[in-house]
Amino acid sequence: MILTADKISRSFLRGSREFCAVKEADITLEGGKLTVLRGRSGSGKTTLLNILAGLQPPSSGRVLADYGVPKPENAPEPGTGQRTEFVTDLYSMDDRTLSRFRNDHYGIVPQGQSAVATLTVFENILLPGTIYGQDNSVRERAHELMERMGITDLKGSFPKELSGGEMRRMAIARALIRDPKVLFADEPTSDLDDDNRDTLFRILRQIADEGKAVFVVTHERSASEYSDDMYLMDAGVLRKVEPGQEPARGQ
Amino acid sequence: MRIFRKLPILNLCRRPVRSAMLLCIAALLSFTVFGGAVMVSGLRRGMASLEDRLGADILVVPEEAARKNDLESIVLQGSTGYFYMDDSKLDEIAAVDGVGQSTSQIFLASLAASCCSAKVQLMGFDPATDFTVLPWIRKSYTEDLKEMEIVVGSDITSDEGDTLTFYDTDCTVAAKLTRTGTNYDRCVFAGADTIRVLTASSVGKKLNQFKEIDPNHVVSCVLVNVNEGADIDQVASAINDSVDGVTAVRTTSMVSGIAANLSGISHLVRILIAGVFILAFIILMIAFTMLINERKREFAILRVFGVSRRSLAGSVWSEILLICLTGALAGSAAAALVTLPFSGALRSRLDMPMLSPGIGTILLYLLLAVLICAAAGTLSSFWNVSRVSRADISLALRQER
Incomplete structure (x- = not known):
């Protein structure tokens, strides 16, 4: 799947003043690539991720999902609740179709603590796989993912018993449960020590190498070591930078 | 079962303190609705049962027994009073203008002593003239009562064919009556012949002193139905004027008094239910x-x-409804445990007839309590559920990371 943002902007009202969080951003996420977006706090990184992830509609512009399949004749129109196996504008879908689209094609690791407190680690990982289907089909995959993330021993633990690193690995396992085409991770390494940070980036790199499009929003400068594409965001303006051309710290 | 579907149940089970607190509120509401409805229904049924039993327009008692409280308990609760007059009064009353049917009753007290099987109230009636007790007895026993045969109220722990002894005289239980919710349930009924034998036996044991009245000609009260078209108040007044030593009272005036009380209690219960609902x-x-x-x-x-959005709202509704329904069932069960087995105590406390409703009515009230609880839960959370399902995801994600 190729996900393309076409001149997307997002404005908010702050009091009586209009504030533009994202200004006419263009970005493409492709399978097999790890794309990193860096920028200062409040620069609009999370807003852009949310727009790409189908969580927040842009004020203008489109987000197109290209399945790489030609549009068939008599194909259902977006928003009809039926699968559309061609290029689709995410925000032309109704809530039900877009929700299903997120569940089918996206894996999302939100910023911070994102576990359902009353579910165990195993149940949390299973959860996205059970919204539209049965547990049985994803149980085996949940076990595989827990093993891959090194959290098998935590199967029956509750989120409050986990460390920050364990929580993030659980969140990644949960995001992968539906074998998504695109993985979004918002500050997946915040508050983590160096070892945990490197482990997480290695995992994200592996996921991209397996053919998924991975989009990571982070403050970490070291993320560039793992990335294929690197973007910087400053006051809502998105800019692609070549590896090695990143501005120095403090610029 | 799918984890997502199970989420409401898991949330409730794994947050026991939070769930228990919410459940208690729902239980309190259903306790009030169910308990109140059962109590009012019990009082209404008791009242209807009493009206069925009453069957007379006028009650005539000796003057000495005419204190209002005594009369009310005789008329309204089916209590027996131990006061007596000569049976010649029956003929005098029957002769008064406007009197249609008239019949007499005798009340005797048995003892919790070796001579008697139990301490109960004995009521003698005349099958030849009776129009109040007999129609009721006929619902349980269609044959004529033979000598030394008795009929017992529903609270008497004897069954058909058993023998009960009063003043060392054996009587056979011919039938057991249906429940009325009044003191009649604790009475033993006997025909004229049997009650005369028991009266004589009690006199022999120096019980039930009748003063100067001949025990063979003693009665406790006379019940009167007026002729069609006759004014009950005028007939009662005529009896008071023309028969010495008696007091005649209109029974329906007392019934309307208790009906007013019942209406007041029903009104209070309705206010209580509305208050608890709010x-x-x-x-x-x-x-x-x-x-x-x-x-x-x-x-x-x-x-x-x-x-x-819709699934999220459904999941939150499910959790709220689970709380309300579980609370409603728990509250109704608690109310049933309080009101149904202790209806006798409630009856004594309220001093009103009370007859527990049938299973169909109880189930209907249970459904009502559950529906009201579900309505309270749904209405009280409607705005919040709607708000949360329509919330901006990105804004909500920013909260308390």
Whole structure:
């Protein structure tokens, strides 16, 4: 799947003043690539991720999902609740179709603590796989993912018993449960020590190498070591930078 | 079962303290609705049963027994009073203008002593003239009572064919009556011949002193039905004027008094139910608002995973309805445990006839309590559920990371 943002902007009202969080951003996420977006706090990184992830509609512009399949004749129109196996504008879908689209094609690791407190680690990982289907089909995959993330021993633990690193690995396992085409991770390494940070980036790199499009929003400068594409965001303006051309710290 | 479907149950089970507090509020509401409805229904049925039993327009008692409280308990509760007059009064009363049917009754007290099987109230009636007790007995026993045969109220722990002894005289239980919710349930009924034998036996044991009245000609009260078209008050007044040593009272005036009391109690119960509903509604609204605000981020996470607005609202409704329905059943069960087995105690406390409603009515009230609880839960959380399902996911995700 190729996900393309076409001149997307997002404005908010702050009091009586209009504030533009994202200004006419263009970005493409492709399978097999790890794309990193860096920028200062409040620069609009999370807003852009949310727009790409189908969580927040842009004020203008489109987000197109290209399945790489030609549009068939008599194909259902977006928003009809039926699968559309061609290029689709995410925000032309109704809530039900877009929700299903997120569940089918996206894996999302939100910023911070994102576990359902009353579910165990195993149940949390299973959860996205059970919204539209049965547990049985994803149980085996949940076990595989827990093993891959090194959290098998935590199967029956509750989120409050986990460390920050364990929580993030659980969140990644949960995001992968539906074998998504695109993985979004918002500050997946915040508050983590160096070892945990490197482990997480290695995992994200592996996921991209397996053919998924991975989009990571982070403050970490070291993320560039793992990335294929690197973007910087400053006051809502998105800019692609070549590896090695990143501005120095403090610029 | 799918984890997502199970989420409401898991949330309740794994947050026991929070769930228990919400459940208690729902239980309190259903306790009040179910308990109140059962109590009012019990009182209404008791009243209807009493009216069925009453069957007479005028009650005539000796002057000495005419204190209002005594009369009310005789008429309204089926209590027997131990006062006596000569049976010649029956003929004098029957001769008064406007009197249609008239019949006499005798009340005797048995003892909790070796001579008697139990301490009960004995009521003698004349099958030849009776129009109050016999129609009721006929519902349970269609044959004529033979000598030394008795019929017992529903609270008497004897069955058909058993022998009960009063003043060392054996009587056979011919039938057991249906429940009335009045003191009649604790009475033993006997025909004229049998009651004369028992009266004589009690006199022999120096019990039930009748003063100067011949025990063979003693009666406790006379019940009168007026002729069609006759004014009951005028007939009662005529009896008081023309028969010495008696007091005649209109029974329906007392019934209307108790009906007014019953109406007052029903009104109070309705106000109580409305008050508790409003209180529970406000408490539930505050509780659900806090609960939903506290979990706003959790709901946003579910939306991130691909839960649609409608499914999210459905999941939250399920949790709220589970709380309300479980609370409603628990509250109704507690109310049933209090009101049904202790209806006798309630009857004594309220000093009114009370007859527990049938199983069909109880189930109907249970359904009503459950529906009212579900309505309180749904209405109190409607705005919050609607708000959370339509919330901006990105904004909700920013909260308390």
